[in-house]
Amino acid sequence: MTPRAARSYAFAANLAAFCACAGLAFARNINALFYHYDGSYALVDVRAQLSSGQPIFEYTNNFLQSIGNIQLLHNAKLLFYYWPIAWLADLRLAKIASGVLIAAIVFTSVYAVARLLSQSRPVAAAAAWCIGFLSAPFVSVWFFYPLIYVNPHFVPVLAIPVVAFWLIGGAGRSSNLFADAVRALGLVALAFYVLAAATDLSPVITLGTLPYIVLPIVTARSWTEQWRKVAVLTAAMILAVILRWPWYLIGLFLDTAPNLFPNDFTAVYQDASYASVMFQGSSFSWAGPLLVGSSALGALFSLRAAGFQLRAAAWMVLALIVLFAAAGLVLTLVPHWILPPPIYFEVAIWPLYGVFAGVVLVRLSNVVAAQIARARYWKSNLVRPQAAVPVAALVLAVVLVFRHHPQTSDYPFPPRLSAVAEILKTDIAFDSHSSFRGRVMTAIPVEPDGLDATAQQVSKPATWARMSGNDETSVGLWFYRVPTLFEYNQFLSPLFHALLKRALQRPSLVHQRNMTILTYPDSRVLKLLGVRYVLMPRPDAALGALRATEDRAGEPWGLVELAAPNLATYSPTTVEVRGDLASTLDFVMDDRVDLARQATAQVNVAGPLVPARSSALLMEGRDLHVTAESDGRTLVIVPVEFSHCLELDEAHPATGGGATLLRIDGLLTGMVFDRHVDALLSFRIGPLHNPLCRWEDYRDSKAMLR
Numbered sequence: 001m002t003p004r005a006a007r008s009y010a011f012a013a014n015l016a017a018f019c020a021c022a023g024l025a026f027a028r029n030i031n032a033l034f035y036h037y038d039g040s041y042a043l044v045d046v047r048a049q050l051s052s053g054q055p056i057f058e059y060t061n062n063f064l065q066s067i068g069n070i071q072l073l074h075n076a077k078l079l080f081y082y083w084p085i086a087w088l089a090d091l092r093l094a095k096i097a098s099g100v101l102i103a104a105i106v107f108t109s110v111y112a113v114a115r116l117l118s119q120s121r122p123v124a125a126a127a128a129w130c131i132g133f134l135s136a137p138f139v140s141v142w143f144f145y146p147l148i149y150v151n152p153h154f155v156p157v158l159a160i161p162v163v164a165f166w167l168i169g170g171a172g173r174s175s176n177l178f179a180d181a182v183r184a185l186g187l188v189a190l191a192f193y194v195l196a197a198a199t200d201l202s203p204v205i206t207l208g209t210l211p212y213i214v215l216p217i218v219t220a221r222s223w224t225e226q227w228r229k230v231a232v233l234t235a236a237m238i239l240a241v242i243l244r245w246p247w248y249l250i251g252l253f254l255d256t257a258p259n260l261f262p263n264d265f266t267a268v269y270q271d272a273s274y275a276s277v278m279f280q281g282s283s284f285s286w287a288g289p290l291l292v293g294s295s296a297l298g299a300l301f302s303l304r305a306a307g308f309q310l311r312a313a314a315w316m317v318l319a320l321i322v323l324f325a326a327a328g329l330v331l332t333l334v335p336h337w338i339l340p341p342p343i344y345f346e347v348a349i350w351p352l353y354g355v356f357a358g359v360v361l362v363r364l365s366n367v368v369a370a371q372i373a374r375a376r377y378w379k380s381n382l383v384r385p386q387a388a389v390p391v392a393a394l395v396l397a398v399v400l401v402f403r404h405h406p407q408t409s410d411y412p413f414p415p416r417l418s419a420v421a422e423i424l425k426t427d428i429a430f431d432s433h434s435s436f437r438g439r440v441m442t443a444i445p446v447e448p449d450g451l452d453a454t455a456q457q458v459s460k461p462a463t464w465a466r467m468s469g470n471d472e473t474s475v476g477l478w479f480y481r482v483p484t485l486f487e488y489n490q491f492l493s494p495l496f497h498a499l500l501k502r503a504l505q506r507p508s509l510v511h512q513r514n515m516t517i518l519t520y521p522d523s524r525v526l527k528l529l530g531v532r533y534v535l536m537p538r539p540d541a542a543l544g545a546l547r548a549t550e551d552r553a554g555e556p557w558g559l560v561e562l563a564a565p566n567l568a569t570y571s572p573t574t575v576e577v578r579g580d581l582a583s584t585l586d587f588v589m590d591d592r593v594d595l596a597r598q599a600t601a602q603v604n605v606a607g608p609l610v611p612a613r614s615s616a617l618l619m620e621g622r623d624l625h626v627t628a629e630s631d632g633r634t635l636v637i638v639p640v641e642f643s644h645c646l647e648l649d650e651a652h653p654a655t656g657g658g659a660t661l662l663r664i665d666g667l668l669t670g671m672v673f674d675r676h677v678d679a680l681l682s683f684r685i686g687p688l689h690n691p692l693c694r695w696e697d698y699r700d701s702k703a704m705l706r
Helices: 003-028 036-051 080-087 091-116 121-135 152-170 177-197 199-218 223-242 245-254 287-302 308-333 342-374 385-403 419-428 453-468 494-503 523-528 581-589 693-705
Strands: 439-442 531-537 545-552 555-561 574-577 598-601 612-620 623-641 646-649 660-664 668-683
Touching (some): 036 080, 080 091, 080 152, 091 121, 091 152, 091 342, 121 287, 121 342, 152 199, 152 342, 177 199, 199 223, 199 245, 199 342, 223 245, 308 342, 419 531, 419 555, 453 545, 494 581, 523 581, 581 598, 581 693
Parallel strands (some): 439 531, 574 598
Antiparallel strands (some): 545 555, 612 623, 623 668, 646 668, 660 668
């Protein structure tokens, strides 16, 4: 066997043993996979994307949440570890298969970093077993920071920087300039993959990748190699600018409620445990502090190593540990930190932690192996560190797996079809070829002097989910394709947020970012937004017909059906021009205004306008098919948020006078046509398709706030 083949077999054997152990552990600890609310949310979102016409390299809007805001920006079709969710009918088996793929990605990434740093196979194996075991749900969910198995969308944060490390590390090593050009294109392709598959994580991935880019540049073997590495990186960045990717990202992250209404949101991360796993001893267990401590020790051991790259990596890890320690101090002092927590970026550093923790583990195993070899009843050729590390890791993993009790489920999945959910599923659930029949709003009262409003909006449905099997607010309804006004998305629309705060919160509340707070049912506004049902405590008979009741710990709740909501059936004939948001919201909130017949726009709408005789709103894949008839020039309000990312598909061209789209009542989509319209309304944005549309939305939002 050649040395190259031996190396391959050694890695394959370790990976196979690790995956086998992972599969057995996950089968026993199945409830820790896609754990609790965020995990259930991920499962519902992934199932919806994989079963529908989700474009491969573009994002659409999400009709299951809010009024069609942009979906959470991760694309399950490009994240292959999610594919078993669509391939396997048995959800339990699908979760295990997906979990094993995630564990294999983590294991391979850590092993690759160790080998790229010229570490031995035993060190690489020890590092991979260490991080793989800690980051996957082999045992109780509280054993280590459970980010990856609660929210598997974070897997690219760990894996993508490793690929960038390999691409930059090989640049400039040969005299072949074509090879450098290929690596530059490889970096561009990697950036494109991130933007198309996990745009929401792109800032985290970018910062997490910096150490893996800086390290090969500063450790280049010559000035020529260093210059060529910088040239490769610069060429990739120039191409990214030409493709307008910076504006694509800027528009996405600026056109958000926390950015434009920062005073409406409280600090989310206020203690050191959100800075690094080194501070999570009291939150989870000793595993996080021990990992960072052993990594620091291994880095100190490596400062005298022969290889300059390993010494540089050791200095970098020590510097990063100091940086994350400082971040822990900052989080305790800064009162309004609403940016992503430093611990998200630290996930990208876990492979480096693992490498230097592996150095310590191998040193210890060498000492143990040497002592065993000296024993008279052992033959020295039977005890080798290469075998000792994975065998010891396997034994430890098995012991810990069967020593801990399996995690219990705090958020039942799949959700049960409760009585309320069954009515909503029958009346308003949609598939890819059904009509749009309205949304539901769950009004959850918030105690102003109680927990944070966001915590109350999560905890109360979770409690009901444990009691009834369905939260009847978000995940439990989305599973059955029931659209809700509730939204959980870091890209909350600022204009949608402003309307909710003005109309559907009583009192207006400061709360954490990423989640809508819905406490009060204003029937006029709800019907304008296409809401047909309201689920609320102590139901108000004045709102509409009571369809169902339920008892929640002695408190009566009821499902109320509103009469005649806007299903693209509102057709105003009077349109006022109001350019600022405050004046527009005053108009919408004025009880004297008939929102079915009167509207506001930022620009003048040529008239006269006549009402539509008929109109229909149909689902077509992930798009909307709008048809309407009238006797002249007509405006129809589609209950979907307006965006410059909306397009009238040429496959269903507008006829008659030609249809146009405009912003109505501050945030909804108005469609103006002459006599007849039959059009496909599609929302598309991606790194290669309409990348500036969200930037245009941001400019609209800013203009309305002046």
